[in-house]
Structures are given as structure tokens and as C-alpha cells.
Amino acid sequence: MDTWLTSLITDTPQQGFELAITLSRRGVKYTQPDTEVLHKLRPEYANSADSLTAASQVIAINFQTVAAANDYWKGKKG
Amino acid sequence: MDTWLTSLITDTPQQGFELAITLSRRGVKYTQPDTEVLHKLRPEYANSADSLTAASQVIAINFQTVAAANDYWKGKKG
Amino acid sequence: MDTWLTSLITDTPQQGFELAITLSRRGVKYTQPDTEVLHKLRPEYANSADSLTAASQVIAINFQTVAAANDYWKGKKG
Amino acid sequence: MDTWLTSLITDTPQQGFELAITLSRRGVKYTQPDTEVLHKLRPEYANSADSLTAASQVIAINFQTVAAANDYWKGKKG
Amino acid sequence: MDTWLTSLITDTPQQGFELAITLSRRGVKYTQPDTEVLHKLRPEYANSADSLTAASQVIAINFQTVAAANDYWKGKKG
Amino acid sequence: MDTWLTSLITDTPQQGFELAITLSRRGVKYTQPDTEVLHKLRPEYANSADSLTAASQVIAINFQTVAAANDYWKGKKG
Numbered sequence: 001m002d003t004w005l006t007s008l009i010t011d012t013p014q015q016g017f018e019l020a021i022t023l024s025r026r027g028v029k030y031t032q033p034d035t036e037v038l039h040k041l042r043p044e045y046a047n048s049a050d051s052l053t054a055a056s057q058v059i060a061i062n063f064q065t066v067a068a069a070n071d072y073w074k075g076k077k078g
Numbered sequence: 079m080d081t082w083l084t085s086l087i088t089d090t091p092q093q094g095f096e097l098a099i100t101l102s103r104r105g106v107k108y109t110q111p112d113t114e115v116l117h118k119l120r121p122e123y124a125n126s127a128d129s130l131t132a133a134s135q136v137i138a139i140n141f142q143t144v145a146a147a148n149d150y151w152k153g154k155k156g
Numbered sequence: 157m158d159t160w161l162t163s164l165i166t167d168t169p170q171q172g173f174e175l176a177i178t179l180s181r182r183g184v185k186y187t188q189p190d191t192e193v194l195h196k197l198r199p200e201y202a203n204s205a206d207s208l209t210a211a212s213q214v215i216a217i218n219f220q221t222v223a224a225a226n227d228y229w230k231g232k233k234g
Numbered sequence: 235m236d237t238w239l240t241s242l243i244t245d246t247p248q249q250g251f252e253l254a255i256t257l258s259r260r261g262v263k264y265t266q267p268d269t270e271v272l273h274k275l276r277p278e279y280a281n282s283a284d285s286l287t288a289a290s291q292v293i294a295i296n297f298q299t300v301a302a303a304n305d306y307w308k309g310k311k312g
Numbered sequence: 313m314d315t316w317l318t319s320l321i322t323d324t325p326q327q328g329f330e331l332a333i334t335l336s337r338r339g340v341k342y343t344q345p346d347t348e349v350l351h352k353l354r355p356e357y358a359n360s361a362d363s364l365t366a367a368s369q370v371i372a373i374n375f376q377t378v379a380a381a382n383d384y385w386k387g388k389k390g
Numbered sequence: 391m392d393t394w395l396t397s398l399i400t401d402t403p404q405q406g407f408e409l410a411i412t413l414s415r416r417g418v419k420y421t422q423p424d425t426e427v428l429h430k431l432r433p434e435y436a437n438s439a440d441s442l443t444a445a446s447q448v449i450a451i452n453f454q455t456v457a458a459a460n461d462y463w464k465g466k467k468g
Contacts, residue, residue, distance in 0.1 A: 005404035007466045008457065014083035017101070021108050023407070023453070027446030030411050032436045045439035046110045049123035053132045054443045056105030060139040061450040063101070067086065069462035072147035076085045092161035095179070099186050124188045127201035131210045134183030138217040141179070145164065150225035154163045170239040173257070177264050202266045205279035209288045212261030216295040219257070223242065228303035232241045248317040251335070255342050280344045283357035287366045290339030294373040297335070301320065306381035310319045326395040329413070333420050358422045361435035365444045368417030372451040375413070379398065384459035388397045 008069035016070055020062035027058065086147035094148055098140035105136065164225035172226055176218035183214065242303035250304055254296035261292065320381035328382055332374035339370065398459035406460055410452035417448065 004026065010016040032038055045051030067073075082104065088094040110116055123129030145151075160182065166172040188194055201207030223229075238260065244250040266272055279285030301307075316338065322328040344350055357363030379385075394416065400406040422428055435441030457463075 003404060005407055006402065008403050008462050009464070009466070012084065013086050014081060017083055017104065018108075021105075024446055024450065026407065027411075027449040028442045030408075030449070031445045032442055037437060041437070041439040041442070045443065047115060047119070049119040050129055050132065051440055051443065052106045052110055052116075052119070053123065053129065053136060054440065054447075055109045056102055057132075057136045057139060058443060058447045058450050059105040059108070060102065060136050060143070061447060061454065064139065064143050065450070065454050065457045065462075067143045067147065069457065069464065072086050072143075074087070074147065076087070090162065091164050092159060095161055095182065096186075099183075125193060125197070127197040128207055128210065130184045130188055130194075130197070131201065131207065131214060133187045134180055135210075135214045135217060137183040137186070138180065138214050138221070142217065142221050145221045145225065150164050150221075152165070152225065154165070168240065169242050170237060173239055173260065174264075177261075203271060203275070205275040206285055206288065208262045208266055208272075208275070209279065209285065209292060211265045212258055213288075213292045213295060215261040215264070216258065216292050216299070220295065220299050223299045223303065228242050228299075230243070230303065232243070246318065247320050248315060251317055251338065252342075255339075281349060281353070283353040284363055284366065286340045286344055286353070287357065287363065287370060289343045290336055291366075291370045291373060293339040293342070294336065294370050294377070298373065298377050301377045301381065306320050306377075308321070308381065310321070324396065325398050326393060329395055329416065330420075333417075359427060359431070361431040362441055362444065364418045364422055364428075364431070365435065365441065365448060367421045368414055369444075369448045369451060371417040371420070372414065372448050372455070376451065376455050379455045379459065384398050384455075386399070386459065388399070 008066050010066070010070060013067070013070075013073045013076065016066040016073070017059070017063055020059050020066050023062040023066070024055065024058040086144050088144070088148060091145070091148075091151045091154065094144040094151070095137070095141055098137050098144050101140040101144070102133065102136040164222050166222070166226060169223070169226075169229045169232065172222040172229070173215070173219055176215050176222050179218040179222070180211065180214040242300055244300065244304060247301070247304075247307045247310065250300040250307070251293070251297055254293050254300050257296040257300070258289065258292040320378050322378070322382060325379070325382075325385045325388065328378040328385070329371070329375055332371050332378050335374040335378070336367065336370040398456055400456070400460060403457070403460075403463045403466065406456040406463070407449070407453055410449050410456050413452040413456070414445065414448040 010019055045055065088097055123133065166175055184194065201211065244253055262272065279289065322331055357367065400409055435445065
């Protein structure tokens with residue numbers, strides 16, 4: 001596979017959250033690399049409340065990792 | 079996407095909990111950006127005990143992150 | 157919403173566990189604020205083993221947060 | 235409710251694991267205090283592989299908390 | 313119950329992973345101690361992709377605990 | 391079983407993510423060692439959005455462990 005992850009450090013928490021989304025999608029893609037299949041599956045979860053909650057949960061778990069890596073961007077006060 | 083997350087630091091644990099809710103909803107919204115679809119799905123999970131428990135679980139995971147970022151608001155005794 | 161969470165610090169681990177329950181219920185309530193709907197849903201999960209396990213899991217996740225906030229009440233030996 | 239949790243500190247990791255089981259069961263019991271109902275639900279999950287896995291997962295989450303509280307009983311080498 | 317867990321410390325990460333599997337199985341066994349029932353349930357989950365994923369998840373959670381206990385075997389570079 | 395895990399330390403976060411995938415698959419394989427069965431189950435989860443999300447979640451949990459072991463590769467800025 002191509003190089004897609006060289007660092008967990010991001011400038012802002014929002015970029016960190018978006019990195020967590022990337023990690024979540026890559027977890028799917030390593031398991032099912034066929035993008036055509038993935039494309040076909042999209043309506044199945046994008047229109048199901050429970051599937052969306054499950055997707056949000058994976059993002060939350062990955063965001064824990066990214067946030068810890070960035071020491072929670074503690075210097076930044078919104 | 080717009081800027082919606084500039085810091086994980088909040089003044090109170092309750093604000094932190096509410097930020098955890100925001101993170102959970104954003105996790106859904108990044109996966110399904112169409113607000114009309116999201117609106118239609120609302121009755122599906124808002125009236126299902128198991129879906130609400132699942133939603134509460136995602137909030138709990140995100141609250142772990144926000145709480146750690148704020149060093150658990152340790153100075154605050156209720 | 158009213159002020160319901162001013163601190164994660166509790167005197168005993170049991171109070172901390174009960175705070176974790178409060179956090180879990182609030183996670184539900186923020187998602188479905190209509191107490192009448194929540195009341196109607198109660199039999200659905202309170203009589204399902206899997207729903208009760210799921211509820212216990214959310215409590216366990218929130219208890220991790222509360223316990224860390226209290227440095228695990230390390231001074232207390234039962 | 236009675237006093238059932240005065241400390242997270244245990245002498246051995248096995249006692250810690252058993253405390254994690256207690257926490258998991260209490261999470262259920264706070265949600266459904268009626269022991270008769272709980273008794274009736276037992277066959278439903280005790281004979282389902284997926285329910286048992288879910289129960290084991292809640293124990294695993296609570297064991298993380300108890301193990302951290304005991305600094306992983308690091309002095310003990312089996 | 314017999315003594316089965318005297319330490320979380322292992323020599324290698326692989327032994328730690330195998331201890332995580334033991335913890336996961338014990339979590340099931342404390343909930344359903346009847347080995348005959350457990351034996352009958354085996355085909356139900358060992359032939360279901362989702363059940364196997366769920367089992368792997370419990371192992372992953374327990375492995376977090378064991379890995380932290382061993383300070384991630386940081387001295388070992390593969 | 392053969393030796394397959396001698397260290398959690400990797401050079402890059404991407405290698406760490408791929409190790410997390412290995413851990414997730416091994417968790418399945420310890421539970422169902424019959425590779426023929428595993429092969430037959432593949433279509434069941436590789437074509438289900440919810441199964442893929444669940445697989446991604448186990449990877450996310452294992453990635454937390456691997457990332458912590460590597461101190462989040464903090465020296466690496468992408």
C-alpha cells in the first residue's frame with residue numbers, strides 16, 4: 001500500500017479529528033480494498049442511523065489516539 | 079468544512095460533556111453530510127432505546143478525550 | 157439545559173460509579189430530551205439482557221473517566 | 235442503595251478481575267433493580283455466544299479501570 | 313474459583329496477547345460457568361464473522377490492559 | 391502457535407497501524423484457527439458495511455495500544 005500516514009501530529013484539534021476519520025476509513029479499506037465494493041456499500045450505512053453512530057464511534061476511538069499524540073493541543077484555548 | 083473545533087479546553091466539565099456531544103455529532107456528519115438525510119433518520123434512533131444507548135456510548139468515549147484534555151477539571155469540587 | 161455537572165470529583169468510588177450512571181443517562185437525554193418518550197422506551201431495554209449489558213458498558217466507559225479524575229481513590233483501601 | 239464499593243484496590247489481579255465482574259453486574263442492576271426480572275433474563279444471555287462476548291467486553295472495560303487503580307499489580311510476577 | 317491470574321507481567325508481547333485471550337475467555341466463563349453449554353455455543357460464534365470480530369475486540373481491550381502493565385515491552389525491538 | 395509478535399515498536403505510524411491490523415486478525419485466528427472456515431467467512435463481512443465498521447473499530451482499539459507503545463511517534467511531523 002502507498003504511504004498515507006507519516007505522523008499523528010496536527011496543528012489543530014479539528015485537523016486531528018479529520019485525521020481520526022482518515023484512520024477509520026483506512027481501517028475499512030485495509031479489510032476491503034476493492035473501492036467499487038466500498039462504493040456500493042455506502043448507501044447501506046450512510047442511510048442508517050445505527051451505522052452512522054457506529055462510524056462515529058470508530059472516529060471517537062481514533063480521535064483518542066490522535067488527541068493523546070498531540071497532548072490534546074493543550075496550548076490552544078478556543 | 080468550516081472551522082468548528084479550535085480547542086478541547088472548556089471551563090467546566092458540563093461544557094466538556096457538551097463538547098463531547100458535538101464531537102459525536104460531527105463524527106456522524108462527516109460520514110453523512112446531507113442534513114436532510116440526517117433529519118429523516120432522527121426518528122429512527124431517537125425512539126429506539128438501543129440506538130440511544132449507542133449514542134450515549136459515543137459521547138462517553140469522546141468525553142474521555144475531552145476530560146483528559148482538561149486534566150479532569152481537577153481543581154473543581156462540586 | 158440546567159447545570160448538572162460541576163465536578164468529576166467524588167468522595168468514594170461508589171459515588172463515582174453513580175456519577176458514571178448519571179453521565180450515561182445524560183448522554184441519552186441530550187439525544188432524546190423528551191422525557192415522555194424516554195419513559196415509554198424503558199420497558200424495551202430494561203427487559204432485554206443485551207440492552208442491559210449495553211447500558212452497563214456505557215457506565216463502564218464513563219466510570220473510567222470518573223475514576224481517572226479521582227486518581228482511582230487510591231488512598232482508600234476497602 | 236447499600237454500600238458496595240469502598241475501594242478499587244485489591245491484593246491480586248484475580249481479585250481485581252472479580253471486582254470488574256462486580257462492577258459490570260452493578261451497572262446492570264442500577265439500570266434494572268428488579269432481581270426477579272434479572273433472574274428471568276439470565277437464560278437469554280447465558281445461552282447466547284454473542285451475549286456472553288458482550289458481557290466479557292464490559293468486564294474487560296471495567297478491568298482496565300481496576301488494573302490502572304492498582305498500578306497493574308506491577309510488583310507481582312506470576 | 314481456582315487461582316488462574318497471579319500477574320499481568322509477561323516476558324514477550326505475544327505472551328501478553330495470549331494472556332489477553334485468557335482474560336477474555338475467563339470473562340465469558342465467570343458469566344456462564346457450565347463448560348458443556350460453552351461447548352455447545354462454540355459453533356455459533358466460531359462460524360460467524362461478526363462474532364469473531366466481537367471476540368477479537370474483547371481481546372484487543374484486554375490487550376490494552378496487559379500491554380500497559382508491561383510498559384508495552386518497550387525494551388523489545390522486533 | 392508460531393512466534394508472530396516480538397515487539398510493539400515500529401518505525402512509522404503507518405507500520406504501527408498495519409501492526410494493529412495484524413493484532414486484530416490474530417485475535418480472530420486464535421478464536422477460529424481453521425483458515426478454511428475463515429476464508430469462507432470472508433464474503434460475509436467484506437461485503438457488509440456494518441461488519442467493516444466493526445473490523446475498523448477493532449483496528450482502532452489495537453492502534454491505541456501500538457501508538458502508546460511508540461509514544462505516538464512524537465518526533466515525526468508529517
